[in-house]
Amino acid sequence: MDMLMVKSLNKTYEGKVKTQALSEINLAIKKGEFVGIMGPSGSGKTTLLNMVSTIDAPSSGEVIIGGTNPYQLKASQLAAFRRRQLGFVFQDFNLLDTLTVAENIVLPLTLDKQSLKLMDAKLKTLAQRLGIQEILNKRTYEISGGQKQRAAIARAMITSPSLLLADEPTGALDSNSSRIVMEMLEAINRSDETTMLLVSHDPVAASYCHRVVFIRDGRLDHEIRRGESRQEFFHRIMDSLAITGRESS
Ligand SMILES: Nc1ncnc2c1ncn2[C@@H]1O[C@H](COP(=O)(O)OP(=O)(O)OP(=O)(O)O)[C@@H](O)[C@H]1O
Numbered sequence: 142m143d144m145l146m147v148k149s150l151n152k153t154y155e156g157k158v159k160t161q162a163l164s165e166i167n168l169a170i171k172k173g174e175f176v177g178i179m180g181p182s183g184s185g186k187t188t189l190l191n192m193v194s195t196i197d198a199p200s201s202g203e204v205i206i207g208g209t210n211p212y213q214l215k216a217s218q219l220a221a222f223r224r225r226q227l228g229f230v231f232q233d234f235n236l237l238d239t240l241t242v243a244e245n246i247v248l249p250l251t252l253d254k255q256s257l258k259l260m261d262a263k264l265k266t267l268a269q270r271l272g273i274q275e276i277l278n279k280r281t282y283e284i285s286g287g288q289k290q291r292a293a294i295a296r297a298m299i300t301s302p303s304l305l306l307a308d309e310p311t312g313a314l315d316s317n318s319s320r321i322v323m324e325m326l327e328a329i330n331r332s333d334e335t336t337m338l339l340v341s342h343d344p345v346a347a348s349y350c351h352r353v354v355f356i357r358d359g360r361l362d363h364e365i366r367r368g369e370s371r372q373e374f375f376h377r378i379m380d381s382l383a384i385t386g387r388e389s390s
């Protein structure tokens with residue numbers, strides 16, 4: 142079954158200068174797949190993620206998540222759909238610094254009016270899986286970038302979303318913290334069969350994916366699939382980047 146289907150997606154940003162950010166994007170992602178999106182700066186990666194996460198509407202084309210077209214839902218249904226089906230992880234963590242780590246993690250459940258007992262059980266399980274039990278009572282300015290991102294992943298996972306969307310989750314991390322974060326995403330993907338869509342400039346991070354799709358000038362360029370070895374996949378990603386164009390940003 143396809144968890145995500147993107148059909149003939151186009152996005153034009155209107156304005157003084159029109160920008161066709163995406164052209165005829167078709168993409169199908171199966172339940173449990175871990176897919177990376179790479180491409181030069183300005184190629185449309187974040188735009189694609191924003192169309193999937195319903196942050197911004199496509200100019201034409203369709204997005205179907207688990208059989209539902211979120212753009213056909215009423216505003217109230219859409220809010221619940223996003224909260225229950227989608228998880229978000231961003232480069233800059235988006236944690237609230239007035240709350241503790243624990244309060245940040247359970248926030249999506251607080252919004253869904255879940256019982257305290259259930260929230261606490263989910264919090265404990267996730268904190269243990271992500272190795273952040275010791276910092277649950279700390280504020281965000283008292284913890285490292287890697288710990289912040291693990292807290293943000295816990296927050297994204299606490300509703301057990303069917304689709305996790307991550308835009309440059311390792312962009313602000315050093316290589317060691319990046320590796321830990323990617324290993325944890327990989328472990329969650331394996332154990333929970335959470336479908337994941339990851340945008341990254343980092344070939345090491347992308348090498349954790351099952352498949353990497355390359356975008357160029359708003360169009361799908363080509364895709365490559367991982368075999369047995371992550372190391373070997375990393376080298377093929379590097380080769381693809383050399384063709385599609387490396388980042389300047
Ligand atoms: N809100 C917006 N209004 C107008 N143009 C936009 C908007 N957001 C993005 N664009 C333009 O759309 C194109 C694609 O941008 P997008 O942010 O999707 O690229 P990206 O691949 O995520 O780049 P990066 O790797 O730098 O994050 C760019 O030309 C960008 O300038």
Ligand SMILES: [Mg+2]
Pocket residue numbers: 186187188
């Ligand atoms: Mg971007």
